[in-house]
Amino acid sequence: MPTYRAGHFFRFILPPTATGIVYFLAATITFGLVGGSGGVAILWPASGILLAILLSSGWGRAYRHVIAAGAASLAANVLAGNSLGISFGFTVANISESIAAAWFLRQQLPRRLSFSQPSDLVWFCLAAAAGSALSATIAVVVAPISSIEFWFSWFSTDLLGILIVTPLAMIGAKAVRSDGRIGQASVMLEGLLIFALVAIVSWVVFSQTGAPILFLPMLAVLMSASRLGPTGAAGGVLIVAGLSTFTFNVWSPAQNLFGIGPLAKSIYLQFYLLTLFAAALPIAALLGSRKKVVTQLAEEKRLLELAEEAANLGHWRLDVRTSKIVWSREVFNIFGLDDSVPPPLEGAINAYHPDDRKIVTNHIDHAIENRCDFDFTARIVRPNGEIRHVRSRGEIDKIESDGSFGLFGIVQDITIQVSHAAAIEKARNRAEEAARQAQTIAETDQLTGIANRRRTTSELVQAVLAARREDRSLAVAVFDVDHFKRVNDTYGHHAGDEVLKRVANVAAKALRAGDMVGRFGGEEFVIILPDTTTQTAMLIAERVRSSIAKSGSTPRVTVSIGIAELAEGETGESLLRRADEALYVAKRAGRNTLRSAG
Template sequence: MGKSVYALVWPTATGLAYYAAAVTALALTKGQDGIATVWPSSGVLVAALLLCRREAWPIQLIAAAVASLVANLGLGNSVGASLGFTLANVAESFICAWLLMRNNAERPFSARSADIAAFFLMASLSSFVSASLASLFAPNQSPVFWFSWFSTDLLGILLVTPLILTVGWSVKRGRLLPRHQTIGQIAGMFALVVAVAAFTFSQSKFPLLFLPMLTILAAVFRLGVLGAAGGVLIVAIVSSAAITMHSGPEALIDADPMTRSLFLQFYLLSLFAASLPIAVLLGARRRLVNQISENIRLLQLAETVANVGHWRLDLTTQAISWSPEVFKIHGMHDASPPAYDAAIDAYHPDDQGFVQAKLADAIDHHRGFEFRARIVRPCGQIRYVFSRGEFDGGTSDRPLGLFGVIQDITTQVAYEEKLREAAELAAQAADQAQILAETDQLTGIANRRRVTVFLEKAIADAQSSNGTLSIAVLDIDHFKAINDRYGHMAGDQVICRVATDASRQLRSDDMLGRIGGEEFVIVFPHADAYIAMMIAERVRKAVEASHSNPSVTISTGVAQWARGETSDSLLRRADDALYAAKRAGRNVLRLSAKPHRILFDGRIAENTA
């Protein structure tokens, strides 16, 4: 009976959420023929289907169908139209979720642009089918009705589905908040989006539609996909509410309400199309950092300098002719150009020999040249120049010579230096991000990812050197009671204190990491079970002897690695020993017996703890 009741909880929640989203959308703003600007119910159902097992889809669809039918009847539609619209709505969500699951694109927020394109394409396809079905039951069939339905449902899927999926997957992973973010920071960022959107759509005097985009981009850089989906959804809600009050920049459009509503939908789609890819591409930051040097080189090749001067050297008379721009580059007044030797002397003393050699090579071999060098202006200012030219074979009325162009690239050189500095800073930031990604933010010790990598390496070293290795898994006793009695802040302090006390008892080669809420693991390289037990006992005593309030104890399970054993089986044996310590009354250690036999693939054939 309990399972059957529990099985109805999520479909009921889906139906209520579907109905609430539908009623809210219709209450905020109504377009022509009762179609809302955004239909979030479609996104609610798509996300619900993707988050549940395939076996639960029928009851989820039934719950949503009932909610849709009630909402349509409440709107005043006829029974026939309500049934038709319900069929269109439910079929749309089913098709979208089915296509995403079938193409393994149910998580379209990775760093691959193809996944985003697939999500958008499948949402568009399902909205197309829904709009076509709805048009068959519409009292007033028209292309405007079809397009309005299509864009409204497409917006609902694009805006709501990513937000619910992001939160749902975070809950399943046990981490609701984005990494390195707090509830206060998230609330503050979304409050900023609300404030700017409210300001933008509370007036109809100025076209300020660009302002929400700025705040959404800020939310994207801070919160990633959550910022993109949540920010655009907030703008959609605020702008929809503004429609009912005949407010907002779209009111400046000289058109009927339906056209304004379609414009707003296009605007929201533009926000989504601009923000979500940025959020996803931030995940590929490291790859972009690695490409920055190549991009800089290509940028330098493509960039041109506006002020370009030309010059010519007469090889017969050694006379030089300059265009006015050459005089400007040299910082000289427009007058007679200097002689050849004086022109060479205008270059920096360290560059004069190099420039002269380049020109002499071009003259001797009748070929082109190019070089970068420094010139010193009469005022002492140093400018960087780039010169390129070719040998001029001459004609009957023009003697042999060298013809070239010269560009002042001082700004470009400074820009290149800044780009190099930026690349170095970006590389440093990437290194810092790697460190943060491997550190538990509460305690400052290694997190699960770093401990897993360390344990795998330690097993490989022990395997190759025929060495020893042990681990200990420890858990704070009665931690839930501490949270309930003293609060979560005190619980966090207890976790930090245990981490500190444990770290002080370890050897320099040992690694302590936090792998769960109040659960830790210690890796003891080059240590058998006896040594591991001694160190783990020191840790237990240190935690027990702490005089901080509230006082706590720990239970510990120790396991020694057996040759050929995998990290998963080693952790599992240590975890079994931990639960044996819990059953023994807590605040004790238990050692897992070695497995009798390890299969070729690392599985334990016989194991006792």
């Protein structure tokens, strides 16, 4: 428990203590450079440091940092020679600007401030200006001598301190928090060399006594911003500010560069630094934003290429006016070509199978002529002779004011899908054929090859329904082989089977195209005669009887036939029963004859 309390105490006290120490050192060094409280500071870095701390920490911990910075400011002002009352007033002024700027940014930005976002940079500058204006107003109230020049000098000094120091502090702290180091050795070396160049150029400019060449530091800072981003912009301006402040207060020959009088010189130099900052930081932010966009686009392009590769799909664009084609990497892979320059339009079309080129040109021409979408499937021939199936679909892309436009499309290798579809179709056909064969076997009499009892019964039911629906006549004939048992007993069952096959074959040949004969069982057969009356049925049945009697050799056989016509409201079952009764009448009449049901 004591260990926990000690650790909690140190976490509570150490961060604000560090804030106070850093704030005190920044304020004391600034006072030292300008020669105490009577000097004129070019920028006030302490306010920028406090604002960076407030923006990086939560509001729940902010009061500790504010108290520590306030104590440090009060101490620094007293040590610089200010009275206790003035020191307290200046402390309130300095601390209030950081609090106001932090509150303003938290109200306007729902997320953490980013100096690479141009919109965030605008809000940051507005917050800095608002906080500095508040601070300058408070300072004017408590200062022994108040003037508009004093207000403006205080305002510009604090504004520069926030604009330059806050970005540097926040970016550096973020880099340390993210991976524990500022950056790679090469990046650090480049940054040091660039900042060294800015320092050298600034020293040369501010130490010379001749004609002012103040544009040179601007060039150096812009180069720093373009290479290092917001860090380079803020760091470069800070270096220029530090050296210009030093030469302004220490190096007497350089004082002639900024006019006459400490306050006038200070304002002139601050204007110079603000101009420098206003030129560098927005450029750095835009370049940083551009870098993010480029990086994001590169990542999206990489992911798109991975997705296209996984899907065997590529995209292309045709400029209709120039006939120039642009292919993605996967299109080259699909066509079996090196990832270099797409072929001309004619060459791209010639990559298709000769039999499919007309399909391609027709769809492309139709899309261009009618400004419409297109979708076609065709075959391509790779340079090695391999044939692949592809599907290409797309739309009109970006019609310009002059009427020019392009075609944007995607092409997908569907060879595997086509192969699978063909295999499925083949399997379906085999299954259907097997089903047909199974149905034929199930409905065919294995001995005679004509319809069996099951199919005959089913056909009779359908014939009855059709006759009722269409109001047509229907007749059936039932016949069997006379003295068939005698045939089996005399000649054997094999001969009896041959007789049945002969009878079935002869009967089928004697029927009309729409009639059907089926074996009902044993030596009994049924003939279905659609659209047939009793009179017609008698003629057909006689032809069947006569043909069977005349057919074959030993053993010769005859048949007896019973005929019935469908009556109104009658079922197929009763129709068969009446025909069967007529058959037995024919048998009693001496066989080898036919009779109709009454």
